[in-house]
Amino acid sequence: MSRKQTRTRSPSPPPVSGKLPSFLPEPDDENAKGGEDALKARFKQFWMSTVVDAFHDDLEEIRKARLPSLPLEPNMTKARLTLLIDALASGANVFSSSSNTAGASQGVNEMELVLD
Numbered sequence: 001m002s003r004k005q006t007r008t009r010s011p012s013p014p015p016v017s018g019k020l021p022s023f024l025p026e027p028d029d030e031n032a033k034g035g036e037d038a039l040k041a042r043f044k045q046f047w048m049s050t051v052v053d054a055f056h057d058d059l060e061e062i063r064k065a066r067l068p069s070l071p072l073e074p075n076m077t078k079a080r081l082t083l084l085i086d087a088l089a090s091g092a093n094v095f096s097s098s099s100n101t102a103g104a105s106q107g108v109n110e111m112e113l114v115l116d
Helices: 027-054 056-065 078-094 110-115
Strands: none
Touching: 027 056, 027 078, 027 110
16 A cells, blocks of 8 residues: 655745835935046046057057058058057056945045046
């Protein structure tokens, strides 16, 4: 005689009590985001002017190569020049703009440190 065992189901976990976190940003976060965007824009402007100052001679050669009368760099097309500018500008993204980001080193806002 084989006896069939019935399994009992485990009870469901109790419902979560308390307030669930919202996925919408807090009103103060929007103001902070706007301030962070302004800081990033100021830092990018600083970064690009620093790059232009540091590589003035090289950029001047590229500018001369773009002149039709001096074809020093025939491969410097508009697309490649745009790529160069974007690559130089992307260097600004290496620095942290917020002390609570994972990339920030020991809570230091690197952008504010440079700009102030």
